Amino acid sequence: MIAFCGSAAGGDFIVEKLWRTCRLMINGLAHKAQYNQTTIDTLFLPFLRRMTSLQQRKQGRILVYLAAPPGTGKTTLSLLLEKLSQTGEGVEPVQSLGLDGFQYHGDYIASHDIERDGRRIPLAAVKGDPETFDLKRLQKKLQAVRETDTRWPVYDRRRHDVVEEVITVRKKIVLLEGNWLLLRDSGWQDIHKYADYTLFISARPEELRERLIQRKIQGGTSRRDAERSYESGERLNVERVLERSWLAQETWNLLSDGDYVLQADAPKPVQLVDRQALWKKPDVHRSDEDVLIDRIQQQLASYHANAQGKSGYAEGYSEGLAAARREILRGLYNNGRMTSKELLSTFQLEPEELAEILLGRGR
Numbered sequence: 001m002i003a004f005c006g007s008a009a010g011g012d013f014i015v016e017k018l019w020r021t022c023r024l025m026i027n028g029l030a031h032k033a034q035y036n037q038t039t040i041d042t043l044f045l046p047f048l049r050r051m052t053s054l055q056q057r058k059q060g061r062i063l064v065y066l067a068a069p070p071g072t073g074k075t076t077l078s079l080l081l082e083k084l085s086q087t088g089e090g091v092e093p094v095q096s097l098g099l100d101g102f103q104y105h106g107d108y109i110a111s112h113d114i115e116r117d118g119r120r121i122p123l124a125a126v127k128g129d130p131e132t133f134d135l136k137r138l139q140k141k142l143q144a145v146r147e148t149d150t151r152w153p154v155y156d157r158r159r160h161d162v163v164e165e166v167i168t169v170r171k172k173i174v175l176l177e178g179n180w181l182l183l184r185d186s187g188w189q190d191i192h193k194y195a196d197y198t199l200f201i202s203a204r205p206e207e208l209r210e211r212l213i214q215r216k217i218q219g220g221t222s223r224r225d226a227e228r229s230y231e232s233g234e235r236l237n238v239e240r241v242l243e244r245s246w247l248a249q250e251t252w253n254l255l256s257d258g259d260y261v262l263q264a265d266a267p268k269p270v271q272l273v274d275r276q277a278l279w280k281k282p283d284v285h286r287s288d289e290d291v292l293i294d295r296i297q298q299q300l301a302s303y304h305a306n307a308q309g310k311s312g313y314a315e316g317y318s319e320g321l322a323a324a325r326r327e328i329l330r331g332l333y334n335n336g337r338m339t340s341k342e343l344l345s346t347f348q349l350e351p352e353e354l355a356e357i358l359l360g361r362g363r
Helices: 037-058 074-087 106-111 135-147 188-194 205-218 223-244 275-279 288-305 311-334 340-347 351-358
Strands: 002-010 017-026 029-036 062-067 094-098 113-116 119-122 150-156 161-169 173-178 197-202 250-254 260-262
Touching (some): 017 037, 029 037, 029 074, 037 173, 074 094, 135 150, 135 188, 311 340, 311 351, 340 351
Parallel strands (some): 062 173, 062 197
Antiparallel strands (some): 250 260
């Protein structure tokens, strides 16, 4: 539950900001948060309207991922967006859900370990890390959410354990928040297909460091212990989310004062298309570039079939196309849009061939 209970002008900014103070209840604990009124009007509400339009076009439930590193305020932000959707004009109500309910239960975590950097580590020592989540259970639930109303688990921070089937998912727009929703690591990449839209919160690591340290200090931890805890735990998770997440369809930046802004120049994910399957579908308009590529391929086949006096020309065309293909593959890898494993499976490459291409030596 969120109640707006006041406002205050604050901060030494070029444009004075009007802050709205909100009280939130998360897992039975009271939290306070502040949001800039201008950001509510120009970023949050327009986002909700776009999601409403997306849901209306689909004519069914949509699932929106809100992924972000620790310390960005994603949980409170998702609850604020839920509240705004209930009062905003022309906005479909949103239901906010958390990812943490899909961690393994406490007894499982206490009795299992993982291998990391050549040594065995108890799961209890890395609780909250990607390895402590039950991805099979998560995938089944995401599929169910897309098809029907269902029950959703939560992580109870007072019990420090998962409580099953607590929340009934009923709304047409579901906003799922969590650190690892866009993670490129094995297993996690399989959940991307369930998202109708993705939003990522980015921030400078040094800003998140101080926010997470202050969070522990407010909970009664000394600064020295809070810094030590950050370096041994949260820092690795912050870096993992920032460096190992897929590109989102929309990115917001967290500012040092806790405000959010749209990152207009953020790179967008590339939608890979199976062209052979696509052209088999009826009533598909083919671009001039696609037709040209087909003609070149046909010419190449003709040149190779009738090689007399034309082999050099054909080889030139062939090498040009191969060079363009190598450049595209290197770009997909270097920009972080595809992993080497994904390149191998998508483009049916041999490992040795891909290694040569990525090193700039492929032919």
